[in-house]
Amino acid sequence: MSSNSWADVSESERAPSGGGWGYSRPSRTNYVPPHLRSRTPSSEFVAPSPGNNDRGGYGGANSGYGGRGQGYGGRGSGYGGRGGPVGGWNARSGGWDRRDTETNPFGNDGNADPAVNEQENTVINFEAYEDIPIETSGDNVPPPVNTFAEIDLGEALNLNIQRCKYVKPTPVQRNAIPILAAGRDLMACAQTGSGKTAAFCFPIISGIMKDQHIERPHGVRGVYPLAVILSPTRELACQIHDEARKFSYQTGVKVVVAYGGTPVNQQIRELERGVDILVATPGRLNDLLERGRVSLQMVRFLALDEADRMLDMGFEPQIRKIVQQMDMPPPGVRQTMLFSATFPREIQRLASDFLSNYIFLAVGRVGSSTDLIVQRVEFVHDSDKRSHLMDLLHAQRENGNQGKQALTLVFVETKKGADSLENWLCINGFPATTIHGDRSQQEREVALRSFKTGRTPILVATDVAARGLDIPHVAHVVNFDLPNDIDDYVHRIGRTGRAGNSGLATAFFNDNNTTMAKPLAELMQEANQEVPDWLTRYASRASFGGGKNRRSGGRFGGRDFRRESFSRGGGGADYYGGGGGYGGVPGGGYGAMPGGYGPVPGGGYGNVPGGGYAPYGRGGGAYYGPGGYGTVPNQGYGPGVASAWD
Numbered sequence: 001m002s003s004n005s006w007a008d009v010s011e012s013e014r015a016p017s018g019g020g021w022g023y024s025r026p027s028r029t030n031y032v033p034p035h036l037r038s039r040t041p042s043s044e045f046v047a048p049s050p051g052n053n054d055r056g057g058y059g060g061a062n063s064g065y066g067g068r069g070q071g072y073g074g075r076g077s078g079y080g081g082r083g084g085p086v087g088g089w090n091a092r093s094g095g096w097d098r099r100d101t102e103t104n105p106f107g108n109d110g111n112a113d114p115a116v117n118e119q120e121n122t123v124i125n126f127e128a129y130e131d132i133p134i135e136t137s138g139d140n141v142p143p144p145v146n147t148f149a150e151i152d153l154g155e156a157l158n159l160n161i162q163r164c165k166y167v168k169p170t171p172v173q174r175n176a177i178p179i180l181a182a183g184r185d186l187m188a189c190a191q192t193g194s195g196k197t198a199a200f201c202f203p204i205i206s207g208i209m210k211d212q213h214i215e216r217p218h219g220v221r222g223v224y225p226l227a228v229i230l231s232p233t234r235e236l237a238c239q240i241h242d243e244a245r246k247f248s249y250q251t252g253v254k255v256v257v258a259y260g261g262t263p264v265n266q267q268i269r270e271l272e273r274g275v276d277i278l279v280a281t282p283g284r285l286n287d288l289l290e291r292g293r294v295s296l297q298m299v300r301f302l303a304l305d306e307a308d309r310m311l312d313m314g315f316e317p318q319i320r321k322i323v324q325q326m327d328m329p330p331p332g333v334r335q336t337m338l339f340s341a342t343f344p345r346e347i348q349r350l351a352s353d354f355l356s357n358y359i360f361l362a363v364g365r366v367g368s369s370t371d372l373i374v375q376r377v378e379f380v381h382d383s384d385k386r387s388h389l390m391d392l393l394h395a396q397r398e399n400g401n402q403g404k405q406a407l408t409l410v411f412v413e414t415k416k417g418a419d420s421l422e423n424w425l426c427i428n429g430f431p432a433t434t435i436h437g438d439r440s441q442q443e444r445e446v447a448l449r450s451f452k453t454g455r456t457p458i459l460v461a462t463d464v465a466a467r468g469l470d471i472p473h474v475a476h477v478v479n480f481d482l483p484n485d486i487d488d489y490v491h492r493i494g495r496t497g498r499a500g501n502s503g504l505a506t507a508f509f510n511d512n513n514t515t516m517a518k519p520l521a522e523l524m525q526e527a528n529q530e531v532p533d534w535l536t537r538y539a540s541r542a543s544f545g546g547g548k549n550r551r552s553g554g555r556f557g558g559r560d561f562r563r564e565s566f567s568r569g570g571g572g573a574d575y576y577g578g579g580g581g582y583g584g585v586p587g588g589g590y591g592a593m594p595g596g597y598g599p600v601p602g603g604g605y606g607n608v609p610g611g612g613y614a615p616y617g618r619g620g621g622a623y624y625g626p627g628g629y630g631t632v633p634n635q636g637y638g639p640g641v642a643s644a645w646d
């Protein structure tokens with residue numbers, strides 16, 4: 001395969017000014033870093049508005065869109081469009097070289113010296129990613145790469161990739177990075193835990209590194225990030241910030257995070273020390289914009305992580321405000337990238353407002369869960385849920401599956417329910433903590449740390465922890481209360497089974513969840529999971545079939561909505577690929593389990609021939625026997641096999 005260096009980008013895609021990404025490249029002396037700028041006596045930065053175009057706004061004479069001197073779209077030296085960057089590498093030594101003082105984000109494991117880290121990342125099971133169906137649609141899609149080396153990311157970033165022990169790109173990285181590196185907009189859908197964060201961070205960081213002399217407006221106060229990454233939750237924003245700091249270590253690219261629930265002035269001070277990449281939650285970013293402390297006029301890269309959530313009803317107005325009503329360059333000038341594991345069709349349609357001539361990428365079946373997660377669903381009445389959970393936890397404990405190496409994440413519907421369940425678990429000898437929207441940010445952060453370190457190996461959470469969080473050793477996700485939306489279920493269970501590892505997800509289902517029966521049964525079937533007969537029966541009852549199944553078409557999965565809108569069955573390969581797929585679980589999948597679950601007559605755990613989930617059936621053997629979960633070749637939790645329960 002030919003290399004996909006940025007130097008290969010076609011002439012027509014390049015910025016008209018010939019200046020890399022179309023940025024002005026004034027002499028270094030013009031550049032004033034924010035921390036110096038804020039010290040100069042100057043007028044206050046005013047966030048541009050339609051009636052205020054004289055500074056920084058669209059059409060302004062000096063720095064606005066269409067401005068002739070230095071502005072976006074300006075002739076000669078303007079921010080005149082996008083394209084693959086050209087020109088040499090840069091560690092951003094002009095302006096704010098902070099490499100000497102930068103703390104090492106790799107910490108003690110660290111390994112700031114990549115030579116120490118030559119060993120392959122043994123955590124990721126790359127076999128699990130072979131044969132994964134991939135679909136791209138859009139014009140002139142850049143070809144995928146097989147190695148990071150094929151992409152011209154820059155030496156400093158390559159060293160950090162080594163420090164992270166990423167040896168090979170994951171499928172979403174193989175496909176998304178060349179697309180983004182070529183300057184294209186992207187809507188990318190890839191399964192939970194498959195490495196989407198790096199897929200959008202790498203091109204952003206290397207894109208910024210490529211620009212030697214980005215000129216930010218000076219003489220006015222304000223902070224001018226070059227990239228904005230938005231995340232729906234504070235914890236996820238922090239996690240992306242931590243990751244991005246590792247990736248940008250010693251590159252001179254500065255990453256700052258801003259999120260609610262913490263003092264805004266502290267964040268403003270941090271921002272004023274300089275920012276290239278701003279990771280933020282929408283509420284806090286709007287606050288900063290309204291205060292006139294941040295300007296988006298220099299933004300070249302916009303990434304929405306969990307993009308479907310960001311454009312869902314709750315967040316959409318805030319996102320529109322940030323992206324369309326402030327001073328952010330429009331689509332086509334900035335580069336926009338949307339990532340999620342789920343992309344309902346109506347959200348895709350909405351999202352297309354933010355994109356320009358974009359490529360749609362689906363890695364795996366859109367909105368599907370990964371085969372790496374064993375999914376079980378049990379019929380449990382509300383009144384029995386606690387004792388049922390207790391049974392599961394006792395079983396784990398008896399099998400030695402607890403503590404730091406086997407964390408359990410329990411999802412509930414309400415904040416009150418979370419507190420009450422946490423309390424009950426603690427009273428009953430299971431150290432637990434909780435995270436939900438009624439807790440202070442400090443409490444949330446303490447809880448998450450306590451869970452990650454295994455001090456409290458059970459975390460009871462609302463949906464605030466459903467998306468994006470990458471917590472090693474989450475071995476079991478329990479949907480104590482099922483969500484009302486199948487996509488939320490996909491994200492919740494995706495807290496386990498990450499980066500090629502196996503995981504277990506158990507859902508408690510009862511008559512309150514009938515609308516979920518059909519989408520849940522379909523999802524499980526798609527992921528090669530054993531669907532209990534009783535669930536199939538629920539799913540087949542017409543009155544229960546509706547559900548909040550937002551998936552497109554008659555077929556489970558969904559795809560680029562443009563294809564569905566514009567072609568009727570004719571064009572395009574079908575990427576669903578059938579069978580096989582992600583986990584490649586041999587032998588009919590996990591626990592080809594005769595007998596049923598729960599209330600099914602003649603079924604239930606205890607009746608699983610040859611096995612049974614201790615303490616329900618202590619026979620050992622085929623399924624959840626003592627000594628480990630299952631005997632699925634390569635992937636299972638059987639004795640002697642590296643197990644998520646170790």
Ligand SMILES: Nc1ncnc2c1ncn2[C@@H]1O[C@H](COP(=O)(O)OP(=O)(O)OP(=O)(O)O)[C@@H](O)[C@H]1O
Pocket residue numbers: 121124165166167168169170173190191192193194195196197198340341467468469470494495498499
């Ligand atoms: N190329 C790689 N090699 C090894 N490990 C990787 C690679 N890329 C990512 N990872 C690791 O895989 C894990 C999952 O990555 P990440 O959190 O980006 O997943 P995601 O696709 O964003 O998941 P979600 O949909 O839940 O947000 C992380 O621990 C990350 O460090």
